[in-house]
Amino acid sequence: MSGAPDLTLADVSRIEDIVDKSALNEVCRSFFDLFSIPIRVFSRDGALIADVHETRAICTYVNTLRSGRPACSALVAQVKNLEPKDGTIEHPCFTGAIYRVVPIDYQGRRLGRFVVGPYFPAELTRVPKSLLALDEDMDSETARAALGEMPRVRRETAERLAAHLTRILDLIIFSGHRAFLTSEMHVASVRESFRELAEKNQDLQEAFDRLKELDRLKSNFLATVSHELRTPLTSIIGYSDMLATGIAGEMNEEQGEFVETIRSKGDHLLALISSLLDLGKLEQGRLTLHVEHMDAPALLEEVATTLAPLAGKKEVQIAIKVEGSLPGVKADPVRLRQVLFNLTENAVKFSPRQGTVTLGVRGVELDNDDDDGGMGLVLLAAPRRGLELSVSDQGHGIPSGEQSKIFDAFYQVDGSSTREHGGTGLGLSIVKRLVEAHGGEVWVESTPGEGTTFRLTIPEEEE
Amino acid sequence: MQLDFKSRELTIKLVYYGPALSGKTTNLQSIHQLVAGEVAGRLMTLETKDDRTLFFDLLPLTLSSENGLQVRVKLFTVPGQVIHNATRRLVLRGADGVAFIADSQRSETKANASSFVNLRKNLKDNGLDPTKMPLVIQFNKRDLEDIRTDAEIDALSARGNEPVFKATAIRGIGVLETLLGLMEMTWKHLEAEHQLEAKFGVRTGPLIAELEKHLGAKPGGSR
Numbered sequence: 016m017s018g019a020p021d022l023t024l025a026d027v028s029r030i031e032d033i034v035d036k037s038a039l040n041e042v043c044r045s046f047f048d049l050f051s052i053p054i055r056v057f058s059r060d061g062a063l064i065a066d067v068h069e070t071r072a073i074c075t076y077v078n079t080l081r082s083g084r085p086a087c088s089a090l091v092a093q094v095k096n097l098e099p100k101d102g103t104i105e106h107p108c109f110t111g112a113i114y115r116v117v118p119i120d121y122q123g124r125r126l127g128r129f130v131v132g133p134y135f136p137a138e139l140t141r142v143p144k145s146l147l148a149l150d151e152d153m154d155s156e157t158a159r160a161a162l163g164e165m166p167r168v169r170r171e172t173a174e175r176l177a178a179h180l181t182r183i184l185d186l187i188i189f190s191g192h193r194a195f196l197t198s199e200m201h202v203a204s205v206r207e208s209f210r211e212l213a214e215k216n217q218d219l220q221e222a223f224d225r226l227k228e229l230d231r232l233k234s235n236f237l238a239t240v241s242h243e244l245r246t247p248l249t250s251i252i253g254y255s256d257m258l259a260t261g262i263a264g265e266m267n268e269e270q271g272e273f274v275e276t277i278r279s280k281g282d283h284l285l286a287l288i289s290s291l292l293d294l295g296k297l298e299q300g301r302l303t304l305h306v307e308h309m310d311a312p313a314l315l316e317e318v319a320t321t322l323a324p325l326a327g328k329k330e331v332q333i334a335i336k337v338e339g340s341l342p343g344v345k346a347d348p349v350r351l352r353q354v355l356f357n358l359t360e361n362a363v364k365f366s367p368r369q370g371t372v373t374l375g376v377r378g379v380e381l382d383n384d385d386d387d388g389g390m391g392l393v394l395l396a397a398p399r400r401g402l403e404l405s406v407s408d409q410g411h412g413i414p415s416g417e418q419s420k421i422f423d424a425f426y427q428v429d430g431s432s433t434r435e436h437g438g439t440g441l442g443l444s445i446v447k448r449l450v451e452a453h454g455g456e457v458w459v460e461s462t463p464g465e466g467t468t469f470r471l472t473i474p475e476e477e478e
Numbered sequence: 479m480q481l482d483f484k485s486r487e488l489t490i491k492l493v494y495y496g497p498a499l500s501g502k503t504t505n506l507q508s509i510h511q512l513v514a515g516e517v518a519g520r521l522m523t524l525e526t527k528d529d530r531t532l533f534f535d536l537l538p539l540t541l542s543s544e545n546g547l548q549v550r551v552k553l554f555t556v557p558g559q560v561i562h563n564a565t566r567r568l569v570l571r572g573a574d575g576v577a578f579i580a581d582s583q584r585s586e587t588k589a590n591a592s593s594f595v596n597l598r599k600n601l602k603d604n605g606l607d608p609t610k611m612p613l614v615i616q617f618n619k620r621d622l623e624d625i626r627t628d629a630e631i632d633a634l635s636a637r638g639n640e641p642v643f644k645a646t647a648i649r650g651i652g653v654l655e656t657l658l659g660l661m662e663m664t665w666k667h668l669e670a671e672h673q674l675e676a677k678f679g680v681r682t683g684p685l686i687a688e689l690e691k692h693l694g695a696k697p698g699g700s701r
Contacts, residue, residue, distance in 0.1 A: 023491070024480060025536050025552065026489065121519075122519050122538035122550065123519070123538060123539075123540030124485075124487065124550065125485075189522070193522050196522070200524065200533035200534070204565045207568055
């Protein structure tokens with residue numbers, strides 16, 4: 016639309032752009048019904064956009080005459096092209112009728128014009144000479160009769176009618192303009208808001224990408240440093256081992272104790288560095304699982320046996336509970352042992368003296384990821400079975416606000432517990448990543464003061 | 479500004495800016511009431527049902543200057559509410575001058591300041607230089623309690639660059655002075671940029687006098 020209203024200045028250049036043509040025609044029709052005067056509305060560039068008229072008897076008669084037809088056509092063309100530059104024009108027809116051409120101005124701009132007529136001025140009482148002289152076959156009686164059928168309007172009435180129509184058109188244009196601006200502004204505002212949001216999203220995305228890159232660099236750094244630290248540490252442990260076995264000569268008791276301390280702290284440091292390395296690999300998705308059929312009860316038994324000395328020191332019982340028949344699952348035994356060992360070691364650490372740590376295993380139906388509140392469940396894939404392993408303690412529990420954070424690397428519920436119980440803050444984040452690498456899930460259920468249960472699932476093998 | 483050489487028509491856009499409920503729409507309503515019918519067109523408001531401006535208000539003024547140039551002045555208001563910033567920025571596009579309507583109440587001092595900061599940002603975002611934009615400031619609602627005193631405003635305006643007007647728009651006090659002040663500044667700015675006198679033979683003095691005649695008010699700020 017070339018002349019589309021300009022939103023910056025909220026301008027209108029063409030009536031057609033903002034006014035419904037059929038509604039405009041209806042208004043003109045209603046005007047015609049009231050006053051029997053034809054109405055035509057032209058746009059600024061002269062296009063006819065509303066037209067209500069009936070052919071007058073006089074026009075029909077004139078058009079039957081040889082010189083009548085061209086004279087009539089010429090007059091109509093003339094009226095059509097009249098531009099009321101300095102206000103309303105009253106243009107006479109040779110029949111004595113009048114065409115009133117009125118400008119349509121809106122917000123200080125010419126938008127078009129309307130033509131009222133032809134109507135016969137009430138002041139005129141005789142058939143004008145210009146009509147009688149038009150054609151030699153003109154019959155004055157027929158002409159008089161035909162003119163008599165034309166609406167007769169006094170000049171001031173015609174002025175009032177035109178003024179009335181001007182006001183109505185102004186209102187129609189104003190309403191159309193208002194509606195047009197409202198809808199255009201609506202769209203433009205939404206677009207502008209969208210653009211603003213899109214820009215912000217772009218900024219956020221860039222910030223996010225930068226952070227992701229930084230995170231990747233951090234993981235790389237972690238992996239490299241861990242690796243580099245491990246090499247000399249292996250030598251430290253190896254040589255202190257050799258010293259302890261007396262290869263380099265007998266040591267006295269005190270020297271033996273010192274070397275033993277170096278060795279055990281070295282082992283601790285090695286374990287710590289290994290978990291950093293694991294985390295690094297897991298974060299980069301570089302850890303390979305060696306899966307095989309898994310005997311869950313045996314695995315739990317093994318973990319319980321390994322941790323029995325630690326539990327014994329605190330007089331903590333480790334119980335094993337196997338419920339019902341278990342589905343066959345595949346897992347990496349080394350990694351899963353690491354997971355269970357970590358969870359059980361934690362449970363023992365946080366258990367009160369003479370408490371019980373329970374290791375459980377049972378078969379469960381796994382939640383469907385697409386589950387939408389059970390909707391259409393019958394149509395969705397059959398629920399998968401899986402193995403659920405759990406480790407429960409009777410410790411002081413984890414506040415609910417903390418439960419979602421404990422799987423983050425380096426996070427500890429209470430900084431002081433590290434000093435009391437040891438640990439790197441990496442254990443649970445490694446547990447989570449290892450379980451997820453198996454396609455499973457891990458979560459925690461805890462009631463402060465009563466204890467904590469960690470549950471993890473390993474899905475059944477796909478057929 | 480938009481120039482149509484063919485139809486000898488010049489359109490100027492003036493925007494009434496300011497915080498929510500400072501009286502921008504009221505300014506336009508008063509102008510509409512005060513200005514003669516052949517100059518001011520119908521006041522168009524695009525508002526929500528609770529009388530708050532949603533998109534803008536628009537009051538068109540039309541002046542015939544010497545040498546037959548049709549000068550159309552379109553007065554716009556922006557929606558003041560903070561959430562409508564996208565709309566504010568849209569309405570501000572192509573502005574030739576800005577009247578900043580501040581609320582005189584002491585409690586609104588902060589709102590005035592942040593709206594002004596927002597104006598500067600939106601001008602820049604629209605590629606307009608805030609330091610070059612013709613700008614007048616109106617302290618509205620002079621009839622209320624607990625407002626910033628005349629002495630305070632005079633002292634501040636003496637230090638600032640812009641003409642400052644005091645108004646009670648709801649009673650029509652000071653609104654025409656604000657408009658004339660802005661119109662005069664804007665015209666001088668446009669004259670300097672586009673040499674309107676040389677192109678159209680329209681001189682600043684007579685044009686402002688013509689506007690003044692129709693508005694029935696004298697230009698000039700409080701300073």
